[in-house]
Amino acid sequence: MADITVGSRIICEGNYGTVRYLGEVPPTKGQWFGVEWDDPSRGKHDGAPEGVRYFHTRHQTGGSFVRAKKVDPERQTCYDALKDKYGLAADGDTGVNEEDLYVIGRSAKKVMVEMVGAEKVSKQQSHDKLRDVDLRDHKIVSAGPDGIIQTTAPNITELNLSKNLLPSWEEVARITSQLQGLEMLHVSENMLELPEDPASLSTALQTVKIVFYNRVQLQTEQLLRCSAMWPALRELHICFNNITVLDRLGSQFPALTLLNLEGNQLQDWEEVLKLGDMKSLETLIVNDTGLTRIAFKDTPVGEKTGLFPCLKSISISRNKLENWEDINELNKLQCLQELECRNNPVLSLETDKMAVRLMLIARIGGLRVCNRSQVTVKERETAELDYIRKYGLVWLKAGGDPEPEKNKPSLRFQQTHPRFAEIIAKYGAPSKHDLEPVTTALKKTLLSVKIVCPSKGDKVYNKKLPGTMTVQKLKILVQRLVKINISDQKLSYTSGKEDLEEKQEIELDNDMRDLIFYSIENGDIILVQEEAS
Numbered sequence: 001m002a003d004i005t006v007g008s009r010i011i012c013e014g015n016y017g018t019v020r021y022l023g024e025v026p027p028t029k030g031q032w033f034g035v036e037w038d039d040p041s042r043g044k045h046d047g048a049p050e051g052v053r054y055f056h057t058r059h060q061t062g063g064s065f066v067r068a069k070k071v072d073p074e075r076q077t078c079y080d081a082l083k084d085k086y087g088l089a090a091d092g093d094t095g096v097n098e099e100d101l102y103v104i105g106r107s108a109k110k111v112m113v114e115m116v117g118a119e120k121v122s123k124q125q126s127h128d129k130l131r132d133v134d135l136r137d138h139k140i141v142s143a144g145p146d147g148i149i150q151t152t153a154p155n156i157t158e159l160n161l162s163k164n165l166l167p168s169w170e171e172v173a174r175i176t177s178q179l180q181g182l183e184m185l186h187v188s189e190n191m192l193e194l195p196e197d198p199a200s201l202s203t204a205l206q207t208v209k210i211v212f213y214n215r216v217q218l219q220t221e222q223l224l225r226c227s228a229m230w231p232a233l234r235e236l237h238i239c240f241n242n243i244t245v246l247d248r249l250g251s252q253f254p255a256l257t258l259l260n261l262e263g264n265q266l267q268d269w270e271e272v273l274k275l276g277d278m279k280s281l282e283t284l285i286v287n288d289t290g291l292t293r294i295a296f297k298d299t300p301v302g303e304k305t306g307l308f309p310c311l312k313s314i315s316i317s318r319n320k321l322e323n324w325e326d327i328n329e330l331n332k333l334q335c336l337q338e339l340e341c342r343n344n345p346v347l348s349l350e351t352d353k354m355a356v357r358l359m360l361i362a363r364i365g366g367l368r369v370c371n372r373s374q375v376t377v378k379e380r381e382t383a384e385l386d387y388i389r390k391y392g393l394v395w396l397k398a399g400g401d402p403e404p405e406k407n408k409p410s411l412r413f414q415q416t417h418p419r420f421a422e423i424i425a426k427y428g429a430p431s432k433h434d435l436e437p438v439t440t441a442l443k444k445t446l447l448s449v450k451i452v453c454p455s456k457g458d459k460v461y462n463k464k465l466p467g468t469m470t471v472q473k474l475k476i477l478v479q480r481l482v483k484i485n486i487s488d489q490k491l492s493y494t495s496g497k498e499d500l501e502e503k504q505e506i507e508l509d510n511d512m513r514d515l516i517f518y519s520i521e522n523g524d525i526i527l528v529q530e531e532a533s
Helices: 078-086 098-104 106-129 148-152 169-176 220-229 269-273 324-330 345-349 353-363 377-397 411-416 420-427 471-482
Strands: 009-012 015-023 032-037 063-066 132-134 140-142 158-160 184-186 210-212 235-237 258-260 283-285 313-315 338-340 446-452 460-466 489-494 525-530
Touching: 009 032, 078 132, 078 140, 078 148, 140 169, 324 345, 324 353, 324 411, 353 377, 353 471, 377 420, 377 471, 411 420, 446 471, 460 471, 471 489, 471 525
Parallel strands: 132 158, 158 184, 184 210, 210 235, 235 258, 258 283, 283 313, 313 338, 446 525
Antiparallel strands: 009 015, 015 032, 032 063, 446 460, 489 525
16 A cells, blocks of 8 residues: 555545545544545545544545455556556567576577567557557556657557546546557546646647546536647536536537537526537537426527537436426527437327427427438428328417418417428418318227238237327337337328229328228228338
8 A cells, every 4th residue: 555645536336536636634543544435425424524624625525534354455547457458569579588598498489589589570560550548447647657648559549548547637648649550548437636827738638629527526716727628629528527618618628519408407598598609519418407397488489599509419218307498598599400319208298209209399490310310301301291280270260271371370379389380381371171170979989990000910909099189199109009200101092992803002291191082991901112212
């Protein structure tokens, strides 16, 4: 334990911490380590037990004292970890015991030396090709001898140093300064002390474009100081930290194209809007940040906001969004093409996952990728036609009308369904007949039909379907049965009566129509064909 000093990182019974004090704690005898734990629930006090101050912690229960015998003694340099995992060896390190060669004899020694030389060349070639290095959880405390990493593995471009025992950014810089082509750096779960002058480390980190700095209790002011260390930064992942406000973040990191804030408790959308002037930002991840709303208040319905001018992708999963109006607001973004939205209360308003997906697609006109799955042209058509059918009656009651001169929906309807006018302009306004509520008798009508898909085998699915079921809902059912995406389906039906000499096949060509419209009867056969997207 001789190399452990104040500021050293340690592991004790599986818990990570930083040594803040070394010495006696009267009335006991012998040396104690005063430790500030990464997990404050592990501690008992703030460094001042019984009113006597030995050290300071960030949390009232973040500290405690431990004996040296409880501290994990295993610690190594970055070079040691590289050597152990990837078989690296520095110049002159052959791994061969010279005394053993003399015992074997001169001729054997000559052959062995030749073999070692050939192996050394082979290793050096493989070291030159080493690009992606993962040293997570290897108990690394330092870089190792000066320049040795540059000698053994000079071409590393991605380096994962997460969950190690590195004490400071200075020690990280001693590693990165030897890697002239390093682009991606993972230092999550390392409680790294910042230098007094962060800019002094910029040369050692000048090629790094992507940083992962998660779960380190990072606060906003510390993050702002970090910006001076990363002059080439383009992507920043700072998940599950203590960040609650985003003041000056945009001005300190103006060139970011991706910002991942997942797991920070922002809570208020006003904090997110502080990033709106980041002109290079293309991807924003705010999953699990406590958001309860999304709003661009200064942008009228139907117009695009000037904020986030280049934002193409946003992730808002695991938040507290309760209204579809929050989703509508995302349609105001100029360039939005990709959305990840899962596990928000608003999504439970729909009956199934497919209905949720179609609703998201219909409400955001430029969406090309939804929850990491491509949005096809046919799927968008299905989503928008279903949207017309779902809210058509509401539109009529709010003053909407198929005749343009009479179409005057209320302001409230326009605010709740800002894309409705755009959608009916695209497909045509529905007739009143299409939107008339069905009678109770029709609602109770069940049609016994057979669903077959020749390309998937001879299996016949016998189903009882309500006559009021739309073709679009039927496609959702078919997707579950035969595993063909709704956008790839072509549906038709033919009579199930055996006494007919010639059976006509009728295409179900309008997703908004119900089965009764096509005069489907009991015993008819619905045919499923798979088309290329």
